[in-house]
Amino acid sequence: xxxxxxxxxxxxxxxxxxxxxxxxxxxxxxxxxxxxxxxxxxxxxxxxxxxxxxxxxxxxxxxxxxxxxxxxxxxxxxxxxxxxxxxxxxxxxxxxxxxxxxxxxxxxxxxxxxxxxxxxxxxxxxxxxxxxxxxxxxxxxxxxxxxxxxxxxxxxxxxxxxxxxxxxxxxxxxxxxxxxxxxxxxxxxxxxxxxxxxxxxxxxxxxxxxxxxxxxxxxxxxxxxxxxxxxxxxxxxxxxxxxxxxxxxxxxxxxxxxxxxxxxxxxxxxxxxxxxxxxxxxxxxxxxxxxxxxxxxxxxxxxxxxxxxxxxxxxxxxxxxxxxxxxxxxxxxxxxxxxxxxxxxxxxxxxxxxxxxxxxxxxxxxxxxxxxxxxxxxxxxxxxxxxxxxxxxxxxxxxxx
Numbered sequence: 001x002x003x004x005x006x007x008x009x010x011x012x013x014x015x016x017x018x019x020x021x022x023x024x025x026x027x028x029x030x031x032x033x034x035x036x037x038x039x040x041x042x043x044x045x046x047x048x049x050x051x052x053x054x055x056x057x058x059x060x061x062x063x064x065x066x067x068x069x070x071x072x073x074x075x076x077x078x079x080x081x082x083x084x085x086x087x088x089x090x091x092x093x094x095x096x097x098x099x100x101x102x103x104x105x106x107x108x109x110x111x112x113x114x115x116x117x118x119x120x121x122x123x124x125x126x127x128x129x130x131x132x133x134x135x136x137x138x139x140x141x142x143x144x145x146x147x148x149x150x151x152x153x154x155x156x157x158x159x160x161x162x163x164x165x166x167x168x169x170x171x172x173x174x175x176x177x178x179x180x181x182x183x184x185x186x187x188x189x190x191x192x193x194x195x196x197x198x199x200x201x202x203x204x205x206x207x208x209x210x211x212x213x214x215x216x217x218x219x220x221x222x223x224x225x226x227x228x229x230x231x232x233x234x235x236x237x238x239x240x241x242x243x244x245x246x247x248x249x250x251x252x253x254x255x256x257x258x259x260x261x262x263x264x265x266x267x268x269x270x271x272x273x274x275x276x277x278x279x280x281x282x283x284x285x286x287x288x289x290x291x292x293x294x295x296x297x298x299x300x301x302x303x304x305x306x307x308x309x310x311x312x313x314x315x316x317x318x319x320x321x322x323x324x325x326x327x328x329x330x331x332x333x334x335x336x337x338x339x340x341x342x343x344x345x346x347x348x349x350x351x352x353x354x355x356x357x358x359x360x361x362x363x364x365x366x367x368x369x370x371x372x373x374x375x376x377x378x379x380x381x382x383x384x385x386x387x388x389x390x391x392x393x394x395x396x397x398x399x400x401x
Contacts, residue, residue: 046364054305068213118166128159223275325361
């Protein structure tokens, strides 16, 4: 082979190799620079529940204060020094039981003095009566003048009046002596004594000695608004308290075991609060409830038929609108505007925007948006205890946005 042909063949081979190399390099850069497609986002898992209608009793609650059905204020009726307290504060006392004693010595002396005056007036009256008895026969025979008869009659009447006055003074002295023993007018529990031994007591003192309260039944006072009063009058035109069973919820959340009933309504509205005072009575045979305690009075207002109850956490407020995530076909999310009603414990009644049998997102609402596909799993309803009382004030759902 000639040298020129050899050079021509070598150049062609080199060019072919170069072309192959460039093609490989271009293919390398083309495949190496192309971006990989991002992985699809994971389908969010959410807790869902199916809404089922149920009959729900609707309750109303009011905060009330307990008081004795009868509260007897104990005050002194005479002036004197306190020498004895005969009861233990907070104990049950009986009607007529002596609670306090005032120094009786001056009152005993007054009784003795009144007895002496009465005896003197009794003697005077006896003398005057005897004189009149002697004069009358003589006057009938005209043996005495009319003036003598009139004088004897006047003396008899004056002596009788003086005797009556002495008797009244003696009774007053005895009554004042009895007032030195200050007794309870009712059966009940006696409060703390507000006077000490040695204090000078007086009927005009502003502060009472103590208070005795009856505990069975015990009274609970609540205040209702004018709007509630108007609704009450619509149901009860005669204005008599409703015969509705009442429950009493104590400060620790427990329910008092005995039912009560309304028994009174004040005649007028309190101008400072705009409310009516209403009283209810609860049996209290053991005396465990005491005046001054606070409790809630609960009454059933109505029964809502076929209500749709959902957990509060399933409802979200956004700019004044209440929204829920409803799981539709293909597990797609439909963001639905709803209208909540009464709050029942930790649940809401949905009055508009939701149908029986629909599935709603309870947990994971923050993970979803309209049209998104979710992976539903059953919501554990035991996590949210169901209660059947409406709170005094409804709590708004969680606010987002």
